[in-house]
Amino acid sequence: MDIKIDVKHLNLFYAEKQALHDVSISLQSHQTTALIGPSGCGKSSFLRCLNRMNDIIPSARCEGQVILDGEDIYARSVDVVEVRTRVGMVFQKPNPFPRSIFENVAYGPRIHGLFKSKADLNDIVEGSLTRAALFNEVKDRLHQPATRLSGGQQQRLCIARAIAVNPEVILMDEPCSALDPIATAKVEELIDDLREKFTIVIVTHNLQQAARVSQKTAFFHSGYLVEEGETGALFTTPQDERTQGYITGRYG
Amino acid sequence: MTDHIVKAYDDELNTLHELIHHMGEMTVQQIDKAIQSIIKGDEKLAHKVIETDDEINLLEVKIDELAVRIIALRQPVAFDLRTVVAALKISNQVERIADYATNIARRTLMLHDMPHLPLVEGLPALLKIPKRMFERALVAFATHDLNLALHVWHMDREVDELFNEYLTELFNAMIADPKNVGPCTQLLFAAKNIERIGDQSTNIAEAVYTLVTGKQFKESDPQ
Numbered sequence: 001m002d003i004k005i006d007v008k009h010l011n012l013f014y015a016e017k018q019a020l021h022d023v024s025i026s027l028q029s030h031q032t033t034a035l036i037g038p039s040g041c042g043k044s045s046f047l048r049c050l051n052r053m054n055d056i057i058p059s060a061r062c063e064g065q066v067i068l069d070g071e072d073i074y075a076r077s078v079d080v081v082e083v084r085t086r087v088g089m090v091f092q093k094p095n096p097f098p099r100s101i102f103e104n105v106a107y108g109p110r111i112h113g114l115f116k117s118k119a120d121l122n123d124i125v126e127g128s129l130t131r132a133a134l135f136n137e138v139k140d141r142l143h144q145p146a147t148r149l150s151g152g153q154q155q156r157l158c159i160a161r162a163i164a165v166n167p168e169v170i171l172m173d174e175p176c177s178a179l180d181p182i183a184t185a186k187v188e189e190l191i192d193d194l195r196e197k198f199t200i201v202i203v204t205h206n207l208q209q210a211a212r213v214s215q216k217t218a219f220f221h222s223g224y225l226v227e228e229g230e231t232g233a234l235f236t237t238p239q240d241e242r243t244q245g246y247i248t249g250r251y252g
Numbered sequence: 253m254t255d256h257i258v259k260a261y262d263d264e265l266n267t268l269h270e271l272i273h274h275m276g277e278m279t280v281q282q283i284d285k286a287i288q289s290i291i292k293g294d295e296k297l298a299h300k301v302i303e304t305d306d307e308i309n310l311l312e313v314k315i316d317e318l319a320v321r322i323i324a325l326r327q328p329v330a331f332d333l334r335t336v337v338a339a340l341k342i343s344n345q346v347e348r349i350a351d352y353a354t355n356i357a358r359r360t361l362m363l364h365d366m367p368h369l370p371l372v373e374g375l376p377a378l379l380k381i382p383k384r385m386f387e388r389a390l391v392a393f394a395t396h397d398l399n400l401a402l403h404v405w406h407m408d409r410e411v412d413e414l415f416n417e418y419l420t421e422l423f424n425a426m427i428a429d430p431k432n433v434g435p436c437t438q439l440l441f442a443a444k445n446i447e448r449i450g451d452q453s454t455n456i457a458e459a460v461y462t463l464v465t466g467k468q469f470k471e472s473d474p475q
């Protein structure tokens with residue numbers, strides 16, 4: 001199978017504090033990889049390394065390689081904006097722009113010129129909202145401010161925004177933490193759908209969700225990648241005591 | 253293994269173990285009484301065994317219900333999941349073993365009008381190893397003891413040998429006197445049930461193997 005992103009010996013520091021320690025993992029094309037682990041173990045930090053989102057944090061510094069389709073995204077020649085277009089992200093907290101629902105989704109396709117006509121753009125917006133399981137709830141108020149949506153709706157809007165630009169990889173940081181079970185199921189269905197075209201990495205605290213949506217699961221603990229493997233195997237026969245303790249809800 | 257953060261979860265898993273322990277103990281008693289009844293021709297005792305089987309069946313239902321409840325409410329994974337699956341399998345195998353005890357008790361009733369054969373005295377010796385296998389398999393489950401489980405699995409060979417010897421004795425008795433055919437046939441069924449106790453105990457041992465290792469048991473594996 002193809003490796004979409006190959007992470008090699010990744011270390012991440014926030015000023016003096018080391019948040020990730022020598023993490024190496026290969027993320028396969030057309031697979032969903034779930035990242036699990038206790039709060040503060042470095043999941044979001046790791047995710048941000050995959051599209052150079054940590055560049056925005058002044059104290060953050062990283063070492064090692066993140067190789068996207070054979071090219072290190074930290075290499076000097078690489079265009080950060082292009083990396084972030086190819087590797088899209090849905091954040092832990094929904095962060096719609098203070099614009100209309102329509103504009104939130106249309107923004108990306110606009111700046112990247114991904115459409116030929118107004119109708120084309122409408123299609124992209126409607127399609128993205130539909131896939132994010134939001135369209136029916138907002139179709140009559142597409143031009144109202146996105147900030148008026150509920151938390152769960154805002155989260156789905158951010159998913160729609162992320163997929164509107166056709167990224168190759170989608171990073172999702174707890175995309176369902178504010179969603180009800182039906183919306184969660186729809187997003188999980190979407191994830192399964194997207195996998196045919198994209199590569200997905202999802203952080204989730206919901207272990208059943210990790211088990212449901214992913215083919216590979218990686219368990220992080222205190223900045224270390226403790227164990228990774230086929231999801232079915234990891235949830236039935238984890239190899240490391242720390243993984244076992246975490247997924248079965250025991251004191252570790 | 254350390255405790256769960258949620259104590260009620262530990263309580264439920266412990267209850268599952270306790271129920272299987274209780275079911276196992278009752279079944280061992282049933283086996284002992286069934287053999288006693290057939291040796292002594294004690295029909296009252298045989299009836300008692302047959303009646304008590306219902307209680308064991310109820311225990312199996314209870315274990316099933318608790319296991320399903322744990323799966324639904326706790327969504328167990330890893331070792332916990334394997335424990336629940338093992339409990340489901342093992343309760344089913346214990347129930348079968350209890351059925352064998354009942355079958356032996358039924359032979360006591362069938363032998364009622366038949367001539368007494370000294371060969372019936374051979375049954376306790378035949379039972380010794382299968383019963384020990386059963387008891388040890390239950391201990392292996394309670395203590396997650398892989399070596400003990402493998403040991404149980406190996407004991408089954410001895411059972412086969414003893415069973416074949418006993419069979420030969422039964423056939424010789426039948427050939428010697430056709431009047432023996434009736435009672436010998438009953439003893440043959442009883443012996444077969446005893447042998448099956450050994451077989452089911454190896455199944456329990458295999459379930460323990462999977463519980464502890466996370467792998468399916470293969471005959472080629474164990475050393």
Ligand SMILES: Nc1ncnc2c1ncn2[C@@H]1O[C@H](COP(=O)(O)OP(=O)(O)OP(=O)(O)O)[C@@H](O)[C@H]1O
Nearest residue numbers: 014019037038039040041042043044045046057059
């Ligand atoms: N911008 C930052 N500056 C300094 N330290 C940070 C920063 N972001 C994260 N950290 C630290 O890095 C460690 C990992 O944090 P991170 O947000 O990656 O954890 P997480 O696994 O995503 O946790 P959660 O499950 O709670 O979201 C933590 O100790 C955190 O305090």
Ligand SMILES: [Mg+2]
Nearest residue numbers: 043044045092
């Ligand atoms: Mg996080």
